[in-house]
Amino acid sequence: MLRIRDYGRVSEKQDTPVAESVPDATATDPQNPGQPAVKPVIAAKAAKRANASVIGMVIALLVCVLAFLPIVLMNPTPKSDGYRADIDVAAIAANAKDVAGFTPVAPEPGDTFRPNYARWESGSASGVPTWEVGFLTPKESFIGLVQTRKANPTWLLQQTNNAPVTGKRNAGGREWELRDAGKGNRSLVLEYKGTTIILSGPAGIDELSTLAAAVVKSADTVSPAPSSTP
Structure with a gap:
């Protein structure tokens, strides 16, 4: 006798895991073609x-x-046009009077001429003691003043750079000797009241004449100093 057994069918449902999102394999790094793009991630704390x-x-x-x-x-910022040395030429000249044996000139050619030094030189090297003043001119040039009682021909040539005498120039009512080599410095020379005064520099003759007139005025107003041997 044939027996037929009916086995019950059991239906089992198995949980299928959800596929995780995978970066798109087609996205590539523009700097490295063919490589997946990498997005930097900065942690919140960082x-x-x-x-x-x-x-x-x-x-x-x-x-x-x-x-x-x-x-x-x-x-x-200072409003002045650069540094201006505060040189009191008259005061320094007064202090040098006794040792010089004469009253050094202290010209005042106006505010547009600015003295940048004033000194008495003992002349230990040259043997000729001198009163020296430097002036910056209105045209941004320079004139040096030298005055002495012991000038000699050799020293005079050195002070004027061996320039030849080219004429005369009236300034301050006095005839100054003009020495000019045609280039570089030119000089005005005056023998006055027992001293030799030289103005030299690259400045134009007009500025030299202006300062020369102020020198004569100063020499005419100063009181004589007692004679002494520097």
Whole structure:
């Protein structure tokens, strides 16, 4: 006898895992063709620290600016045209009078001529003691004044750069000897009241004449000094 057994069918449902998202394999790095693009990821804490560092640097910069600002405000830029030496030619000449044996001239050709030195030189090297004053001229040139009681021909040639005598120039009511080599410095020379006065420099003859007139005026107004041996 044939027996037929009916086995019950059991239906089992198995959970199918959800596929994770996979980066698109077709996206590539533009700098490395064929390689997947990589997106940098900054952690929140790292980003916070970076922002804090930037803010700290900005604050430090502002503190430095605020610290130096009062110093800048208290020291404004000078409005004058560069540095101007405060040389009191008359006072220095008065101090040199006794040792010089004569009263050195202290010309005042006007505010546009600026003295940049005034001194008494003992003449230890040349043997000729001199009173010397330097002037910056209105045309931004220079004239040097030298005065002495002990001039000699050799010293005179040295002071005028061996320039030949080319004529005379009236300035301050006196005839000055003009020595000019045609280039470089030119000189005006005057023998006056027992001293030799030389004006030399690259300045034009008009500026030399202006200073020469002021020299004569100063020489006419100074009081004589007691004679002495420098």
